[in-house]
Amino acid sequence: MALAHGIPENHQRTLVLEQAEAEVVAAIREAGTLSRTDLARQLGYSRSNITSTVQGLLERHIITEVGPGESQGGRRPVMLSLNGKLGYVVGIDLGATSLDMALADFNGHLLERSSEPADVRDAPEKVLGRMTEIALEFLQRRRIQPEQVLGIGVGVPGPVQFSSGLLIAPPLMPRWEAFPIKDFFRDTFPAARVVVDNDVNVMAIGELYAGAGKGIDNFLFIKIGTGIGCGIICKGQIYRGSDGCAGDVGHICIDYNGPVCHCGNVGCLEAMAAGPPIAARAEEAARRGQSEFLAQRLAAKGALTAKDVSEAAATGDQVANQIIKESGRMIGGMLAGLVNFYNPRLILIGGGVSKTGYKLLSAIRQAVLRRSTALSTRDLHIDLSSLGDDAGVVGAIHLALEYVFTVK
Ligand SMILES: [Zn+2]
Secondary structure: OEOHHHOEOOHHHHOEEOHHHHHHHHHHHHHOOEEHHHHHHHHOOOHHHHHHHHHHHHHOOOEEEEEEOOOOOOOOOEEEEEOHHHOEEEEEEEOOOEEEEEEEEOOOOEEEEEEEEOOOOOOHHHHHHHHHHHHHHHHHHHOOOHHHEEEEEEEEOOOEEOOOOEEOOOOOOHHHEOOOHHHHOOOOOOOOEEEEEEHHHHHHHHHHHHOOOOOOOOEEEEEEOOOEEEEEEEOOEEOOOOOOOOOOHHHOEOOOOOOEOOOOOEOEHHHHHOHHHHHHHHHHHHHOOOOHHHHHHHHHHOOOOHHHHHHHHHOOOHHHHHHHHHHHHHHHHHHHHHHHHHOOOEEEEEOHHHHHOHHHHHHHHHHHHHHOOHHHHHOOEEEEOOOHHHHHHHHHHHHHHHOOOEEO
């Protein structure tokens, strides 16, 4: 028996794949559409093997044929794509002060999108309850049943033990320590597999599937906001390390005489170059009367943010420019070490502070070029995130899609 929208009742069984089927589905998902010939070439299976695997997936409505593609000399090949209507996924990007969410089909097409302020210092029940409300609003607008949601991807601003989906000693959100996020959604979305990951990893996944990282095997995504973190894409996949916390570069020491970080150590990059120290330096300059723009802003608001510094810099304020350049120089110095160590093809810079734009970017580029080895920078590109504010939510959608199928 089938439900409306062509979703089989026992969809969980539908989502169990043989190894070869899983490889075909993953390849199609990454590319958007592929022909049988593309699949045979890319996966190294025989043509007959691909034909029968594809046939099985077509019969189960997991993939569909979507018209002819570009001819490569002969007949135009039939292209295959995932069946977008097989199910739906919810992507959630929780920032320290914001909640971004989206609903997408199985092709990763965004159907609904929302953005609102949030406070991660609140109790997890409150924040997760709001997430549930928003997701249900999405479904209601699209006339989709909660049972049709087969995956939920959640990015959170803290260290996540990936296997359990639990936050471990999260400095920004202490009340979430070991809170069972995955279980919270079970009653409302019984068919959904919930995947929780660090926000920076999620952004890197967004760029990998839908942004400037598409088709690039080895790249880094640096988020500069309240903290500084790094998502590592290695051989076309996110690299989480042994416990899930790879890429926590914000606590690399860049000055043994530096200020105390909230982690308890001194001179961490995060304590010297992220949003709060940028704002603190600007407030100090304002108080000393070094910048009229910043002094006026401080008098009006009582406190400054990195955004104020960025706006001051945009008016040509020299002090603000210098603060941004200094932050870029420190981040670039750390990145030079990562480039020597990891040899990525691309570094993407995202997060709130990256909105200070090209001044920050050029300071980072200069520092990396000055300090990295010649070979490692010859074909290295350093750019701003191509997805901007959507990186996290798009990444959360693709994170969910990575886990909706189970491999036998
Ligand atoms: Zn630290």
